Each structure stands twice: as C-alpha cells, then as structure tokens.
Amino acid sequence: MNSGPERNVVPTVREVAELAGVSPMTVSRTLSGGKYVRPEVQQRVMDAVATLGYHRNENARSIRPGHRSDLIGVAITNLANPYYGNFALGVEEVAAQHGRRMLLGNTGEQVAREKQLVQDFVGRQVEGLIVVPTGAAADHLRPARLGDIPLVLASRTVRGLKADTVLIDDISGAYESTKRILEAGHTRVAFLGNVISVATASRRYEGFCQALSEFGLEPDPELIMRGQQDAADAQKAMEALLDLADPPTAVFSTNNRNTIGALEAIGQRRLRSAAPPPPTLIAFDDVELAHLMQVPLLVVSHDPKELGAQAARMLFERLDGAKITKKPRRVELPVVVGDILGAPAPNRRAAR
Amino acid sequence: MNSGPERNVVPTVREVAELAGVSPMTVSRTLSGGKYVRPEVQQRVMDAVATLGYHRNENARSIRPGHRSDLIGVAITNLANPYYGNFALGVEEVAAQHGRRMLLGNTGEQVAREKQLVQDFVGRQVEGLIVVPTGAAADHLRPARLGDIPLVLASRTVRGLKADTVLIDDISGAYESTKRILEAGHTRVAFLGNVISVATASRRYEGFCQALSEFGLEPDPELIMRGQQDAADAQKAMEALLDLADPPTAVFSTNNRNTIGALEAIGQRRLRSAAPPPPTLIAFDDVELAHLMQVPLLVVSHDPKELGAQAARMLFERLDGAKITKKPRRVELPVVVGDILGAPAPNRRAAR
DNA sequence: CTGTTAGCGCTTTCAT
DNA sequence: ATGAAAGCGCTAACAG
Numbered sequence: 001m002n003s004g005p006e007r008n009v010v011p012t013v014r015e016v017a018e019l020a021g022v023s024p025m026t027v028s029r030t031l032s033g034g035k036y037v038r039p040e041v042q043q044r045v046m047d048a049v050a051t052l053g054y055h056r057n058e059n060a061r062s063i064r065p066g067h068r069s070d071l072i073g074v075a076i077t078n079l080a081n082p083y084y085g086n087f088a089l090g091v092e093e094v095a096a097q098h099g100r101r102m103l104l105g106n107t108g109e110q111v112a113r114e115k116q117l118v119q120d121f122v123g124r125q126v127e128g129l130i131v132v133p134t135g136a137a138a139d140h141l142r143p144a145r146l147g148d149i150p151l152v153l154a155s156r157t158v159r160g161l162k163a164d165t166v167l168i169d170d171i172s173g174a175y176e177s178t179k180r181i182l183e184a185g186h187t188r189v190a191f192l193g194n195v196i197s198v199a200t201a202s203r204r205y206e207g208f209c210q211a212l213s214e215f216g217l218e219p220d221p222e223l224i225m226r227g228q229q230d231a232a233d234a235q236k237a238m239e240a241l242l243d244l245a246d247p248p249t250a251v252f253s254t255n256n257r258n259t260i261g262a263l264e265a266i267g268q269r270r271l272r273s274a275a276p277p278p279p280t281l282i283a284f285d286d287v288e289l290a291h292l293m294q295v296p297l298l299v300v301s302h303d304p305k306e307l308g309a310q311a312a313r314m315l316f317e318r319l320d321g322a323k324i325t326k327k328p329r330r331v332e333l334p335v336v337v338g339d340i341l342g343a344p345a346p347n348r349r350a351a352r
Numbered sequence: 353m354n355s356g357p358e359r360n361v362v363p364t365v366r367e368v369a370e371l372a373g374v375s376p377m378t379v380s381r382t383l384s385g386g387k388y389v390r391p392e393v394q395q396r397v398m399d400a401v402a403t404l405g406y407h408r409n410e411n412a413r414s415i416r417p418g419h420r421s422d423l424i425g426v427a428i429t430n431l432a433n434p435y436y437g438n439f440a441l442g443v444e445e446v447a448a449q450h451g452r453r454m455l456l457g458n459t460g461e462q463v464a465r466e467k468q469l470v471q472d473f474v475g476r477q478v479e480g481l482i483v484v485p486t487g488a489a490a491d492h493l494r495p496a497r498l499g500d501i502p503l504v505l506a507s508r509t510v511r512g513l514k515a516d517t518v519l520i521d522d523i524s525g526a527y528e529s530t531k532r533i534l535e536a537g538h539t540r541v542a543f544l545g546n547v548i549s550v551a552t553a554s555r556r557y558e559g560f561c562q563a564l565s566e567f568g569l570e571p572d573p574e575l576i577m578r579g580q581q582d583a584a585d586a587q588k589a590m591e592a593l594l595d596l597a598d599p600p601t602a603v604f605s606t607n608n609r610n611t612i613g614a615l616e617a618i619g620q621r622r623l624r625s626a627a628p629p630p631p632t633l634i635a636f637d638d639v640e641l642a643h644l645m646q647v648p649l650l651v652v653s654h655d656p657k658e659l660g661a662q663a664a665r666m667l668f669e670r671l672d673g674a675k676i677t678k679k680p681r682r683v684e685l686p687v688v689v690g691d692i693l694g695a696p697a698p699n700r701r702a703a704r
Numbered sequence: 705c706t707g708t709t710a711g712c713g714c715t716t717t718c719a720t
Numbered sequence: 721a722t723g724a725a726a727g728c729g730c731t732a733a734c735a736g
Contacts, residue, residue, distance in 0.1 A: 010499055012729055023707050028731055036705055052494045058475040059411040059421065060729035067731090069411065079444065080657065085437030092431065092458045101472060104456040106444045120453060123410040142404045147362055231640075261638055267644030271694075273706045288583075288612055289641040290621030305432065342623075364713055375723050380715055382732055412713035414730050419715090 011052040013340055017228035019048040031056055062125060072315065073103045073121030077129045077320045083256055083285060083304045084132070087154070090308025091130055098316045100127070107134050109195075109229070115140040122146055128315040130308075133158045135197045150318040154311040156199040162328045165317070166311045170200050172286075173250070173300045174207025177282045181250045181298060184340060186280065190223035190241050190248035192234055192258040201226070204254050204284060223248050234261020241279075248279050256285040263293050280340065284295065291341060299338040305335060363404040372400040383408055384527055414477060424667065425455045425473030427466055427483045435637060435656045436484070439506070442660025443482055450668045452479070459486050461547075461581070467492040474498055480667040482660075487549045502670040506663040508551040514680045516670070518663045522552050522636075523525075525652045525687035526559025526604070529634045533602045533650060534567045536692060538632065540591050542575035542600035544586055544610040554580070556606050558637060575600050586613020593631075594621065600631050608637040615645055626654045634693065643693060653688045659685060 003306075009064070013024040020027065022041060029037050030045040064071045074091055076084045092102050103126060107118035114134050118141065121129060128150040131141065138161040141151060153165040181189060191208055194201050205226075209219055222244065225237035234253075238261055241248055253259040262281060269275040280296035285304075291297055310333060317324060360506075365376040372379065374393060381389050382397040389397075400406070414421045428436045436449035444454050455478060466486050470493065473481060473656055480502040483493065490513040493503060505517040533541060543560055545553050557578075560569055560620055574596065577589035580691055605611040614633055621627040632648035637656075643649055662683060669676060 013731090019383065022690070024707090025707060025731075026731090029706085032731085038705065041705085053499050055471065055474045055499055057415065057477060057729055058472075059477050060712090063412045063415070063714085063729090064731060065712060067712090071723080079441040079726085080434075080438050082434035082437055085434055085440075088437075088456070089431040089458055092456070096457075101476070102456055104454055105448075106441055117453075119407065120410075122407045124453070125409060147407055165582050200543075250397075263641055263644065267641070271533075271644065287641070289615055289619070289639070289645065292615065292623065292645060293641065315427050318563070332393045336398050365715095366713085375713075376713090377723060378721085381722085384715085390721065393721085409713055413715080413727090415730085416715060417714090417728060419728090 008056075010281045011054045011055070013054075015052055016045065016048045016054050018050060018103060020044040028233045037134050050087045051167075055310035069102055069125040069127055070100050071124060071126045072100050073105070073118070073124070073126040073129045075105045075107055075121075075129070077107050077109050077132050077134055077187075079104075079106045080290075081257065086134070086304040087308035089128045090305035090310075091312045092308075093305075094309045094312035094316065098312075098320060100316075107132075109134045111135050111137045118146070122149060127319055128152070130154055130311045130315060132156060133199075148204075150315055152311045152315045154307060156201070164305060164314050166314060167200075167203075167330070167332045168302050168307060169332045169335050170203035171207040171210070173302075173337060174204040175211045176207075176337045177284075177300045178208050178252060179214065180282060180337065180340065181282055182211060182217070184280075186250040187215075187217065188220070188223065188246065188248045188250070189217075189282075189349065190251040190279070192224065192228060192237055192262060193220065193224075193226040193252060194258065195227050195229060201254060204252075206253055219309045228258055228261065231257050231260040231264065234258040235264045236261075237264035238262040242266070250280040250282065252282040252284075254284050256283075256287050259283040259285065259287045259290060263287075263295060266295055267293060294342060296340060300333045300335050301338065302333055315330055353432040362409075363406045364409070365406075367404055368397065368400045368406050370395040371404060407565070421477040421479055422452050423455055423476060423478045424452050424456070425470070425478040425481045425703065426480070427457045427459050427469045427473075427475070429459050429461050429484050429486055431456075431458045433609065434640075437441060439484070439660035442657035442662075443664045444660075444667065446661045446664035450664075452668075459484075461486045463487050463489045470498070474501060477672055480504070482506055482663045482667060484508060485551075495620060502667055504663045504667045506659060510551075510587050511691060516680050517682045518659060518666060519552075519555075519682070519684045520654050520659060521684045521687050522555035522563070523559040524638065525654075525689065526556040527563045528689045529557075529636075529650055529652045530560050530563035530604060531566065532692065533604075533632065533634055534563060534569070534688065536632075538602040539567075539569065540572070540575065540598065540600040540602070541569075541634075542603040542631070543571065543577065543606075544580060544589055544603060544614060545576075545578040545606045546610065547579050547581060556604075560604055565690075580610055583609050583612040583616065586610040587616045588613075590614040590617035602632040602634065604634040604636075606636050608635075608639050611635040611637065611639045615639075615642060615647060618647055619645060646694060648692060648694045649690045652687050653690065654685055654687045 013027045016117050017024045027045050030042045034042045042154045072095055078084055095102050104238045107114040111134050132155050133153055137210045138158045141161055153161045153163050192242040228237050234257055253262050266278045282298045284300045286301045365379045369376045369379045379397050382394045386394045424447055430436055459466040463486050482504045484507045485505055488511050490510045493513055503515045505515050509517055580586040580589050605614050618630040630647045634650045636652045639651045662688050
C-alpha cells in the first residue's frame, strides 16, 4: 500500500533541497520570502515542500542568535473558571496581534505547580511571562531566576516582588459598593471571601471594612466568612449565614465563585419552600444569569478579557515597544459599580 | 548599581561550565541526573547554574535526534465560553500527567486562523494536536500536511477527514430528551441551534427530528431557529419565539450559549411584567444557575472537562502507549438526560 | 541569483 | 569520572 518514499523521518531542508535539486540555502531563502530566488526555482521548492509535507523546524530556527521564539508563557490559576477563560482569551488575542503563541498552564492555585510551569516556560525560551500568582511565594519569580525575561503579574500581587502588575481596582470597587449598600440603610452586611493569601481577597476586604468604618460599623465576626475556594464552599458558607438567628440583610461576595454559591443557596431554599426575602447581594465580578435570579443585586463588574489584554499589552510594550522604564509599572483597571437592582428597603435599624 | 557580571546575554552551558571550572559535557550530565559526575563537582555546577540564573535551552535540546518536544498543540474555538475553558483544563491536566505542555490557540470559529495555528504548532514540533474543528475545511488537517503528527478531533467531526475523534453522544442526547418532552404531552417544540456547518448542530438537530417524527410530528419552520453564534443572537431568537401568536410550549436549546440567551429572554420579560408561564427548556450542556431560574428545565448534561481529558488520553495512547491500530478511532461520550424539573403540564392538544 | 562555510546550544558518541 | 569531537536543523555571512 505504502508505495510512496520512506517517510518515517520528518523531512528537513536537506530532503527538500535534494528533491528540488537545489541547496538547502535556496530552500531556506524561499521559505523566508523568496528574495533573491528565481520564481521558477521557488516553485520547484514549494512543490517539494508540498510533496514531502515539510514544515520548517521552528525550534531549530529559534536557537540561532537574534531570533525570537515568538512564544509567551501564561500561568493562570483555574481555567475552569470562566473568569480566567476570558482572561486567557484576552491574552491570546493580543499575543496573536503581536505574532506570538501562548503556552498555557493551569496552576490550580498550587505554588509548586506554578514554579514548575514558570521554569519550564523559561527553558522553552518564552520571550515573556504572564502569571496570575497563586500566593505569597515569590522566589521563583525573581528576575534573576527568570533570566531577566519580562514578567507581568495579573489580577494579584506578590508580597516583596517588584514586577509589572495589572490589577483591578479592588479596594475602591469594594469600598464604593459597600458604601452604597450602607447608604441604602443596611447595617448587617456579611462578607464571603476566598483564601486570605490571595491578594485580591485582602484588598476587597480592605475596601469593605473601610466603608463599614465610615458608617461607624465594625465587621461582625459572625458575618465574615473567608476561605471559600469554590462554589460548593461558598454555598455552605451562605447557608450558614441564612441560618443565623439574625441573618444579614446584605452579603458582599468577593468573586464569581462566591456569587454562584450564594445564589445557589438562596435559590435552593426558594425552590424548596417559601423562603424569607433574600439578602441583597453585592457581587464582585459578573455572573451570567445572576441579574435574573430575582435576588436584589449590586454588581461590581469589569471585563476579565480586558484584564488579560492589558497584561499582554504591558508585556509587549517591553518586548516590542520603544525602550521604557526599567521600573516596574502598575495599572489598576477601573471597575463599574452598578445600581442596586430589585431591592426592597432593608429592615431599617438604627445605624448606630 | 549593576555591580554583578555582565548578564546581557542568556547564559549557556559554556558559561556555566567556565564558572564551575568544568567542561560543558559535565554540566550537561549534571543537569540530566548527574550520573558519572562526582557529587562535589555536581555541587559546583549547580552553584554556577544558580548564580548565573541558567536555564537549559529546551529548544536547542529538542533538535537533537530522538528527543521529544514535550509539547502538544491545542486549538479550540472559543476560550470565552466556559465550556471550552473546562475542555482545555481537561486537556491540560492529562497533558501534565504525561509531562507535556500545552500550546493553546483560539480559532474564534475561523478556519483561516485554525489553519495558521495548526501549521505553526507543527513547525514548533508539537508531538500531537487536539483540535475542535471550526468547519468543513479539512485540507490543513490531512495527515500528510501534519507530517503524520497524531491528531485528535474533539467535539466535532470534519467531513471527509479520518482522524481520532471524541464526540459526545449528540444524537441520542437530543433524541432522548426531545422524546421525553413529547411524552410529557408537548407538541409545539422549538429548536434553537447554532451555525449549521458545525457538526454538533446537525447531529443534535437530527436527534431532535428523529424524536419528533416518532411522534408523527414534523419540525415547524416557524419554530426552528438556527445560526445563533452567541447568547445575544439566541436571546433575539427566543424573543421571536415568545412573540409568536402560538408560542412553543417547549424549546430545545442546542448549547450553553443558546440556553443563556433563552433564559435571558424569558427572565427579562418576567422582570418587566407579569409574563405568561415560560416554555419548558431542553438545555443541552450545563449552565450555572439555570436550574434555579424557575423555568421548567430538562438538562442534557456532560462534562466538557472529561471531553478534553478523553481527547488527551486518546492522543497519549498514540504517543506513549503500546502500538495501536493505525485506524482512526471514534469515541462517543455518554450524556445524562435529567428529569424535567419544575414543569407544569403543557397545554395538551391532540397530538395529531 | 545561488552555494559553501560556520556556528547557534545541546548531547551522543568515543576517547582518556 | 571527565573531556573532545561531531552533528541535530537552520540560516547569517561570505563567496561566487
């Protein structure tokens, strides 16, 4: 059956050259645009390329001096979260505009995995790195360890690490939204947060507390639930809140996983029996369908895809752009605090 | 400030060797496990590696004969869709288990982009490819064009292309769920589909029609909406259905984008005014929160992450496993047809 | 226009 | 246990 030539081996320029009756150099030139190669010869070469199914070996190419790898390495924490899917898409699109490909790794919030990925990326000669850091450990991200490859941190910071960083405006987003809720008369506002080591968590908590204190309130330990890693955790936390003797009239949800869990808890109860009116939800991050759940809602939104795009842009400014400060830059993307939708007046209590 | 040694250039084995006072070979050996290298010498080498911030160049390594690139190429259609985020995660995890990294590209349903990505991947010496094909064009996926690199198609087929394929059981999922709806007494069942060129669309439509015909029904052109690419399209289509003089009592939604759009349409009307009871939704694919929307729902679910994992497993069977048939294999993952939740009895009409 | 030479960073021989 | 040589696939630089 296999009447063709032996094709066990991947063809190289040599094979192509031989078949086209030229030297490897002519093949190389043809493949790089064909300058200084006679059109008819180019045709012969292209034919040979086609019949052999030749692809030029980018890895071999990339070891030549002055040659770019056209690769960037991206490490995110959880691809299953649509937030990071959108983030990755933002990165990918900007990378594509700059002619780069993306090596993507999922850390699952594990520092060890992050370290492994980053080291591998560097070994593969990526031109730059975009990392959503998992935690406090910073050693493997130090410039020296990275061979001075540009690094952009996204969404979170790492203590003690100086690097280009894109954040979203967590603090004022949390502050403004909480303030708005307090202005509406709420006094018992709960907090659903994720693990504390994650920088966004503390920043959002900070904004939350800041608003509270402005209204002469202190965070009530009973109402502060932290450490939820996924929607299931969040659902349990929310159920605990709903079961309190004096449940909160509003709940601040740090991220989309907590929002899903909270809505799940509220929704389940409503399906099972006539439930009391749900608390107002301050939802950091957009969640599809949340606004239709007939739960009073204040969304603090931003576009994760834009976050990724911005991180990529900062990276390519260093890679392709004119010389810029060596100094690490920091961008905080604005968030949009929406209106409180579908909210009944809270049970007003003396605000003090 | 910069008192250290000149570090403009990325260090190579040579630099490390020099600093450690050994030959490049000894460095190489040390880095590959240290067999036949005296422990103390190994230590000197590792120290040099650390001070120079050396990373071995995987690309240079990979051009040596017999060496694997440890890379796979993955092209998906839409990273912003959580479905494909989960899919990619499934691939990534299995790839990681097999010590491989993932080059990920987003095609945005554009064949040209898919072609570009695949060719680039091949040039980068990926060991295998996983593609969610965008459409009918198959040329760039032919084995010859791929240099015989193993290819696994996921989620969709390509006409005229023989390759390992993982699908989900679209036809019987659509058939079984539609049948269940018809058994419940519905006779006006609408269809929300995506673009026809996408293989899943036709397969699900096929199962849908099969069930209809078994009940002596024909698809009513008025109720068949196809070509919705995103949730916004789907919302418009659903609104048109709700505005019909004789609206459907049930709606089959092909995928999560259509489901979101449909729920959006239903939910918006409900928020604006007292709306008539919504149609029952047959939702292919899971959607977070959908089950809490108080819309009668029949979910046809499967795990996209498992789809990705399965595709990756099929790939690595060819890469790492014992020899297996050259013949393309095809796996159809089962779907789970749930119960009809929260459904009132439909307005019964004579089924004929 | 085309070919020859040399060398990118690494590692598999083959010595020592 | 270590090193020297040679070559992987490719392409600048230098002939012609």
